[in-house]
Amino acid sequence: MCNLTDNFYIIKWIPGLLTNWSSFKKRIIIYIWLDKLFKNKYYINILSKKCIYKLKYIYNKLYLNLYGIKNMLILPKYIFLVKYNNLILKEISKLKLILISFINLSLDSSYINIKILGNYNNYKSIKLIYKIIYTSIIHSKIKNM
Structure with a gap:
C-alpha cells in the first residue's frame, strides 16, 4: 500500500528516528549510494573481496532498517x-x-x-x-x- 501511494513505512521502529533525523538522513544517503554501487557491477574489478564483503555487510544492515524510508528526505507531517x-x-x-x-x-x-x-x-x-x-x-x- 505504501509503495502505491508514495508513502513511507518502517517494519520495526528505530528509537530516535525522528528526533535524530539528521544522522538518519546521512545513513539514508549512504544506503542509496551503496544501492547504486551494487546495482552497477564495475566495483568488482576495483575493490578487494574484503572491502566488498564489508560494504555488503553495511548495505544489508542499512537495508533491513531503512528500505521503507529510503526516499524520505524530510520528516512527514x-x-x-x-x-x-x-x-x-x-x-x-x-x-x-x-x-x-x-x-x-x-x-x-x-x-x-x-x-x-x-x-x-x-x-x-x-x-x-x-x-x-x-x-x-x-x-x-x-x-x-
Whole structure:
C-alpha cells in the first residue's frame, strides 16, 4: 500500500528516528549510494573481496532498517502507527507531529491526535482499515490531478 501511494513505512521502529533525523538522513544517503554501487557491477574489478564483503555487510544492515524510508528526505507531517509504545508516542509528540493510530486501552492514548477504534491484533481488521485509508488516499490524489 505504501509503495502505491508514495508513502513511507518502517517494519520495526528505530528509537530516535525522528528526533535524530539528521544522522538518519546521512545513513539514508549512504544506503542509496551503496544501492547504486551494487546495482552497477564495475566495483568488482576495483575493490578487494574484503572491502566488498564489508560494504555488503553495511548495505544489508542499512537495508533491513531503512528500505521503507529510503526516499524520505524530510520528516512527514502525519504518522500512521499500527502498534506503538510510550517511547514512540513521546518521540512523536516532542516534534509535534500529527499521529494517527489504533487505540490500545492498556497504553496512554492522550498523545494520539486521530484515534481509530479497532483491534490491531486481528489481521482482518487491520486489512479492512488499510483498504479504507488506501482508497481515500487514491481518491484525494485523483482529485488533485
